[in-house]
Amino acid sequence: MRWFAEWLDSHAWSTALHESLHMYPIVESTHVLSLMIFVGTLFIVDFRLMGIAFRNMPVSELTSRILPWTTLGFVVIVSTGLMLFYAIPVRTYHSIWFRFKVVLIVAAGINAWLFHRRMKKKPVVWNDDPVPPLHVRASAAASVLVWSGVIICGRMIAYNWFDCDKQQPGWVQFLAGCVPEDLIH
């Protein structure tokens, strides 16, 4: 994977995006604004599934009318996220925060997949219930927690406490996959 990050880093466009006075902040801001659309609408659906908001509306209405906006936000946030990775590939690849973030995104994806699979298998008899069954509430709460974790890790990528170019404890070097030649003496 390191070679892939280095290959991206060798692109002139990667450097251009990273060093651009306006493009990098614009892409970064779009990433944050699409976060508001993506996770914002997702949380509305999760809050309904947890039985803490929008209780007087059928669950199916929120999933069918709100989740398309979540998907739209997802497309924008993934596109801008890939551009941000492309701009700073090697450092990001070795960032433990980025690595935690990817793990949490995969976990959130599995949680969502399991939920939708169960929804399809069994008829949803709780569509109009103000408070859905426990397993539904648990799944929605897990979604809120894991996505919040994604946001926290994402924000932390900007900070260089655990970067490989500094002397790091063994566990950080292991998690970050540091290679010795990156250390600046």
Place this chain on the structure above:
Amino acid sequence: MSLYDIFDALERGPIGEAIRNSHWLFPVIEAFHLIGLVVLGGAVLVVDLRLLGLGLTRQSIARVTNAAKPVLYCGIAMMFGTGIPLALSEMIKLYYNRSFWVKVTALAVVLIFTFTVKHPLIRRENTNRLVLFLIGLISMTLWFTVAGSGRWIGFSS
């Protein structure tokens, strides 16, 4: 006492001092500010999309607005609860930061607009549909301005 003196005094206060003296306090509060953004953004978007004739169109505008209110208040509380400490830690930088002034101005306008124009007109049952559409458009534009200029505070120095 000038505005600058007030900002200076606030920056020297105990909260600003504590955040500046910590390596991780600012980043952690900042991360929770983003989670608040998401909660607030979701509550604003469902209502504004509905005003634009999108999203939860099978429910009345008043119903969607009322259902979103607890989430909206929760989001606003999270944003002020995290945003004020963040600001207190760097008041002088903010004083000279144009994005900050754009943000607080847009924020003041959108809060006044929400509680004196948007919510009362939604409560009134006979409000013109075009007016409601425009309210949704204005509200969404203002909130995106707040969020965008807020992010930009960190880029402009």
